[in-house]
Amino acid sequence: MLTEVLTPALDTKPGASIARAATVLRAGGLVAFPTETVYGLGAVATDPAAVSRIFAAKGRAATNPVIVHVADIVSARALARAWPPQAQQLAEQFWPGPLTLVLPKADLIPDVVSAGGPTVGLRVPAHPLASALVRATERPIAAPSANRSQRISPTTAAHVLKQLAGRIDLVIDGGPTTGGLESTVLDLSGAQPRLLRLGLVTRAELEAALGEAVVGGPHESVAGDVARSPGLEARHYAPQVPLELIDTSGAQDAGNARLVEKYCHAHRLIGWLPLGSDHGLKLANLRTLVLPDDPRQYSAKLYAALHELEDAGVDRILVEMPPDLPAWQAVRDRLRRGAVGNG
Numbered sequence: 001m002l003t004e005v006l007t008p009a010l011d012t013k014p015g016a017s018i019a020r021a022a023t024v025l026r027a028g029g030l031v032a033f034p035t036e037t038v039y040g041l042g043a044v045a046t047d048p049a050a051v052s053r054i055f056a057a058k059g060r061a062a063t064n065p066v067i068v069h070v071a072d073i074v075s076a077r078a079l080a081r082a083w084p085p086q087a088q089q090l091a092e093q094f095w096p097g098p099l100t101l102v103l104p105k106a107d108l109i110p111d112v113v114s115a116g117g118p119t120v121g122l123r124v125p126a127h128p129l130a131s132a133l134v135r136a137t138e139r140p141i142a143a144p145s146a147n148r149s150q151r152i153s154p155t156t157a158a159h160v161l162k163q164l165a166g167r168i169d170l171v172i173d174g175g176p177t178t179g180g181l182e183s184t185v186l187d188l189s190g191a192q193p194r195l196l197r198l199g200l201v202t203r204a205e206l207e208a209a210l211g212e213a214v215v216g217g218p219h220e221s222v223a224g225d226v227a228r229s230p231g232l233e234a235r236h237y238a239p240q241v242p243l244e245l246i247d248t249s250g251a252q253d254a255g256n257a258r259l260v261e262k263y264c265h266a267h268r269l270i271g272w273l274p275l276g277s278d279h280g281l282k283l284a285n286l287r288t289l290v291l292p293d294d295p296r297q298y299s300a301k302l303y304a305a306l307h308e309l310e311d312a313g314v315d316r317i318l319v320e321m322p323p324d325l326p327a328w329q330a331v332r333d334r335l336r337r338g339a340v341g342n343g
Ligand code: TXA
Pocket: 035, 037, 038, 039, 040, 041, 064, 065, 066, 067, 098, 100, 102, 114, 117, 119, 120, 121, 143, 144, 145, 146, 181, 182, 183, 184, 185, 196, 197, 228, 229, 230, 231, 232
């Protein structure tokens, strides 16, 4: 299959790319599109055969449910069997935006979307192209991140093509995504709101909006959470090369620099993602990409940096771990998962 690439910014007739992509989706095709978090790989959520093709293209386990993207709160409610007051509250405050709400699913949602489970993850994306696509298609769109299973999520159309060219029908190129990390996933189907995945919406923001505690999350791993949300699997979001986290908390700069030097002596080519500055380290076999010392800006750049080092053919990627502060939790969570199982 040849993967078509459309660039809406270059449309001579405004809206032509979105109209074409909507036609492909309605015919059962797979379309990758930008959201404010990462690129998603979409299929019409009420078309089980189309959704199955997402799983095949990604190499995704059938046990991992996919998020459904809709245009607005009214469309979301139509896909949930129950809509508690907390859902209304959070939807009004955070949609459109990077928050996925897990709710009891309506019968309209096929089993392939919910991985056979009783719930569905719903979100209203904020990216203008994602929003336009959902509206033009006039169907809910099931879309996991547009990467091969267990690889790094894509934040550009080029990242999507690197992993999925020839496996999907179309990519909408909307340039780099601004958020960079996947949405926060909050389960509202149980007795208490439960955080299943950290993201750009923080626990503090959710608790402030709800006026109640949110349970779960990486510091409170509860037996059964992985089954509830397979994205919690330890090894996920992983680059193709070993990722090592450098955390000399306290003795930061100098200690980290010395560790990196040690790696450079032992390896051919090392990728290095320091925080805020390169600490004056310049070695011939060190490929350095300085990441911003600000959680939002860091999130926007992290996956692109990992893709770039992977493409450069480094033997190992070293990451200077950001501090253990609430604003960094989503980033730290992704980095830890990326590093699990690597030597
Ligand atoms: O930002 C995002 O969420 C991106 C964009 C494309 O929207 N999508 C995304 O999808 O990251 P994916 O499939 O890569 O991650 C979805 C996560 C997985 O961890 C999955 O297990 C969890 O959400 N999830 C989806 N539906 C669920 C459900 N019904 N119950 C529990 N977890 C669910």
